[in-house]
Amino acid sequence: MTATAESSAPAGEIPAITVTLRILRTIPEGTEEHGPGESYWQEFTIEAHATDRVLDALHKIKWEQDGSLAFRRSCAHGVCGSDAMRINARNRLACKTLLKDLNPAKPIIVEPLKGLPVEKDLIVDMEPFFASYREIMPFLMPTGAVPERERLQSPADRQKFDDTTKCILCAACTTSCPVFWTDGQYFGPQAIVGAHRFIFDSRDEGQWERLEVLNDKAGVWKCRTAFNCTEACPRGIEVTKAISEVKKALTTGEF
Amino acid sequence: MTHHEYDVVIVGAGGAGMRAALESSERSRTAVLTKLYPTRSHTGAAQGGMAAALANVEDDSAEWHVFDTIKGGDYLVDQDAAEILCREAIDAVLDLEKMGLPFNRTPEGKVDQRRFGGHTRNHGEAAVRRACYSADRTGHMILQTLYQQCIKQGVEFFNEFYVLDVILDKDPQATPAGEEVSVTGVVALELATGEIHTFAAKSVVFATGGAGKVFKTTSNAHTLTGDGMAIALGAGLPLEDMEFFQFHPTGLAGLGILLSEAARGEGGILRNSEGERFMERYAPTIKDLAPRDMVARAMANEVREGRGAGPHKDYVLLDLTHLEPAHIDEKLPDITEFARTYLGVEPYTEPVPVYPTAHYAMGGIPTNVTGQVLRSNSEPVTGLYAAGECACVSVHGANRLGTNSLLDINVFGRRAGIAAAEHAATVASVPVMADDAASGVETLVATLRGSVGAGTERVADLRKALQETMDRNVQVFRDADSLEEARGVIADVKARYANVGIHDRGTRYNTDLLEAIELKFLIDLSEVVIAGALAREESRGGHYREDFPKRDDEKFLHHTMAYGTADGVRLDTKPVVITTYQPMERKY
Numbered sequence: 001m002t003a004t005a006e007s008s009a010p011a012g013e014i015p016a017i018t019v020t021l022r023i024l025r026t027i028p029e030g031t032e033e034h035g036p037g038e039s040y041w042q043e044f045t046i047e048a049h050a051t052d053r054v055l056d057a058l059h060k061i062k063w064e065q066d067g068s069l070a071f072r073r074s075c076a077h078g079v080c081g082s083d084a085m086r087i088n089a090r091n092r093l094a095c096k097t098l099l100k101d102l103n104p105a106k107p108i109i110v111e112p113l114k115g116l117p118v119e120k121d122l123i124v125d126m127e128p129f130f131a132s133y134r135e136i137m138p139f140l141m142p143t144g145a146v147p148e149r150e151r152l153q154s155p156a157d158r159q160k161f162d163d164t165t166k167c168i169l170c171a172a173c174t175t176s177c178p179v180f181w182t183d184g185q186y187f188g189p190q191a192i193v194g195a196h197r198f199i200f201d202s203r204d205e206g207q208w209e210r211l212e213v214l215n216d217k218a219g220v221w222k223c224r225t226a227f228n229c230t231e232a233c234p235r236g237i238e239v240t241k242a243i244s245e246v247k248k249a250l251t252t253g254e255f
Numbered sequence: 256m257t258h259h260e261y262d263v264v265i266v267g268a269g270g271a272g273m274r275a276a277l278e279s280s281e282r283s284r285t286a287v288l289t290k291l292y293p294t295r296s297h298t299g300a301a302q303g304g305m306a307a308a309l310a311n312v313e314d315d316s317a318e319w320h321v322f323d324t325i326k327g328g329d330y331l332v333d334q335d336a337a338e339i340l341c342r343e344a345i346d347a348v349l350d351l352e353k354m355g356l357p358f359n360r361t362p363e364g365k366v367d368q369r370r371f372g373g374h375t376r377n378h379g380e381a382a383v384r385r386a387c388y389s390a391d392r393t394g395h396m397i398l399q400t401l402y403q404q405c406i407k408q409g410v411e412f413f414n415e416f417y418v419l420d421v422i423l424d425k426d427p428q429a430t431p432a433g434e435e436v437s438v439t440g441v442v443a444l445e446l447a448t449g450e451i452h453t454f455a456a457k458s459v460v461f462a463t464g465g466a467g468k469v470f471k472t473t474s475n476a477h478t479l480t481g482d483g484m485a486i487a488l489g490a491g492l493p494l495e496d497m498e499f500f501q502f503h504p505t506g507l508a509g510l511g512i513l514l515s516e517a518a519r520g521e522g523g524i525l526r527n528s529e530g531e532r533f534m535e536r537y538a539p540t541i542k543d544l545a546p547r548d549m550v551a552r553a554m555a556n557e558v559r560e561g562r563g564a565g566p567h568k569d570y571v572l573l574d575l576t577h578l579e580p581a582h583i584d585e586k587l588p589d590i591t592e593f594a595r596t597y598l599g600v601e602p603y604t605e606p607v608p609v610y611p612t613a614h615y616a617m618g619g620i621p622t623n624v625t626g627q628v629l630r631s632n633s634e635p636v637t638g639l640y641a642a643g644e645c646a647c648v649s650v651h652g653a654n655r656l657g658t659n660s661l662l663d664i665n666v667f668g669r670r671a672g673i674a675a676a677e678h679a680a681t682v683a684s685v686p687v688m689a690d691d692a693a694s695g696v697e698t699l700v701a702t703l704r705g706s707v708g709a710g711t712e713r714v715a716d717l718r719k720a721l722q723e724t725m726d727r728n729v730q731v732f733r734d735a736d737s738l739e740e741a742r743g744v745i746a747d748v749k750a751r752y753a754n755v756g757i758h759d760r761g762t763r764y765n766t767d768l769l770e771a772i773e774l775k776f777l778i779d780l781s782e783v784v785i786a787g788a789l790a791r792e793e794s795r796g797g798h799y800r801e802d803f804p805k806r807d808d809e810k811f812l813h814h815t816m817a818y819g820t821a822d823g824v825r826l827d828t829k830p831v832v833i834t835t836y837q838p839m840e841r842k843y
Contacts (some may be wrong), residue, residue: 079300
């Protein structure tokens with residue numbers, strides 16, 4: 001039979017390692033040492049395997065040491081977008097980050113995403129993020145009569161927006177953006193990615209409505225091309241490129 | 256406690272729940288209650304495709320699809336339901352395309368299609384291209400597209416509201432046949448605050464997904480703990496065919512992460528340690544594209560007979576190395592990335608270690624073809640509906656064909672949404688929930704909160720014991736001894752659960768409490784799976800008894816109906832609906 005679901009890897013014996021996680025905690029009700037909503041660091045040391053995910057390490061802490069540690073997760077393999085967090089000062093999915101890629105000799109620093117209100121420990125309020133997504137009208141806006149069969153689209157036209165269809169709405173990009181942290185109004189890169197997916201879809205006729213939203217003061221021109229978003233994206237979407245294509249569409253009218 | 260009233264309440268926001276919501280919110284005041292943000296639902300992890308006989312790339316027909324579904328399900332499929340599934344498939348795909356779903360395209364610009372296990376031309380002649388797809392992220396695209404349409408339509412979501420009970424006006428087991436039993440609403444825990452909410456509704460739709468976490472090695476999300484099924488069981492409703500669980504052949508070895516059957520549809524080959532394409536021995540005609548139950552058993556058998564690969568000879572190999580890297584990148588980008596990320600294997604040049612992983616519950620809450628939940632073999636509960644993996648109509652019978660589940664959620668999610676709204680339109684006022692409707696949930700939550708510092712059993716330890724025995728004893732191969740052993744372990748886990756203790760004292764986002772409740776659901780469902788598997792002394796589809804290796808139509812061509820009682824699981828049977836296709840031996 002196979003090995004366990006929470007530790008891993010079939011190829012040979014994976015040696016156990018000792019890892020320390022330094023987690024930024026916030027307990028809304030407070031603890032004996034910390035007031036309600038006060039943030040503080042707590043270290044946990046666990047035995048793990050180098051091929052374990054950071055999510056496995058968090059589960060080990062929660063299941064064996066401190067059940068109150070709170071974080072979101074679901075699929076555990078990088079497709080649902082629940083467990084984006086700051087790991088060693090970079091936004092990543094805990095389920096897609098392996099301990100061996102983090103220099104487990106040093107404490108692994110785990111914090112909630114920046115720029116969204118912290119609810120508890122690693123859980124942030126996602127509502128402002130989803131509100132920006134809704135703002136850009138993320139749905140197909142076709143015109144003309146509804147055809148009986150499918151709308152035709154050439155493979156080349158389909159390819160134009162392929163990259164931005166991969167988005168899982170994890171918020172890693174938006175909450176890595178220095179403009180988003182400080183501006184308070186900027187939609188953030190994800191909303192532009194979400195708009196790109198439709199603007200460059202040959203079946204869509206809502207481009208100008210969306211571009212108008214993005215041309216707004218909270219929109220695409222706020223981007224300072226820091227590239228943090230592209231580095232943060234766990235799906236490998238070229239976020240900065242998508243933003244520049246939207247900027248170009250706004251100035252040239254070509255898409 | 257806060258009380259809400261709606262025409263329709265939908266529980267769950269995966270594919271089935273959102274497809275239902277799109278229909279019902281157009282027609283009635285609808286709320287969607289979901290444990291997770293909608294886009295976190297496990298529909299998004301589905302990869303390979305959605306079956307429909309569009310015949311865009313080669314000759315195909317809905318009738319062939321019906322036959323394949325019935326044969327694939329080892330003749331335990333209700334044939335009237337399968338006909339609906341396959342005939343409505345074509346519109347289901349076209350509807351999604353019109354909503355904006357970015358399908359892969361043929362050179363002419365039509366929705367492209369590819370091969371998948373068990374889907375054949377003309378009743379088994381050869382594999383047919385029937386799966387409509389978007390690379391290997393078809394489920395992701397369906398989930399995103401449905402969510403986008405829900406935004407467009409202004410569907411009202413209650414995110415991170417965990418439904419823990421369904422309230423009926425009468426005890427469905429104590430109420431005599433012929434007397435009406437109706438739903439009055441649901442009770443939910445708001446995760447952000449810890450507050451308990453009651454939602455009275457004229458119609459309730461359960462679309463809560465699967466229960467893969469009863470097993471240790473599973474492709475399912477951590478959150479797939481069979482909540483809806485266990486809630487129905489607890490409310491005195493039956494569960495159907497729960498002994499039929501699908502083990503997907505190609506889980507990443509050791510991890511269970513899904514690698515789509517599309518890998519084989521695109522030409523991938525399974526090999527044992529000797530490099531042999533062993534499926535040629537087990538299914539000479541369609542080989543690696545045989546139905547999942549057969550492939551999973553063949554893999555487990557290769558390992559058992561010493562032809563497993565790797566240092567422990569405990570997995571087989573999925574070989575894609577003969578495919579062009581560009582083809583892999585275009586058609587299978589995500590799953591090859593999973594192999595790289597989690598196993599450090601480069602699929603361009605190295606075969607990928609794989610082993611069967613618990614994937615899909617064929618059984619669930621019994622419904623008729625309009626999605627109405629049944630409280631007996633034939634009587635529906637007024638106003639209560641279910642769709643998707645948590646339901647059993649039954650279109651998958653003893654073994655689901657790949658790409659039929661993304662189809663199922665769209666076809667029967669839509670039907671349930673329409674039926675729920677149409678029923679609500681006939682009811683004058685929102686039903687009154689009993690004064691003590693929330694008492695069961697209040698007691699459960701209060702007990703678990705009270706266990707902080709008192710209970711001595713850890714949730715994680717009990718869950719591990721449960722999942723390990725299910726993996727060891729109730730997986731691809733089962734027999735009376737293994738099932739009895741599992742039954743004993745589950746009984747022990749259940750006894751220890753009485754003394755479970757959580758650690759989080761808080762009210763807000765108490766995920767510790769949540770996991771303790773989920774564990775209770777897993778225990779209840781494991782009991783049902785084992786009871787059904789013990790009673791079914793035959794082998795059919797995903798249920799394989801080594802002590803009864805043959806299908807036995809004389810004794811077991813019927814559905815299992817399991818009821819929860821004070822004395823444990825009570826089993827009954829229900830006839831299979833056979834319209835056109837008489838059971839035959841299943842060969843590929």
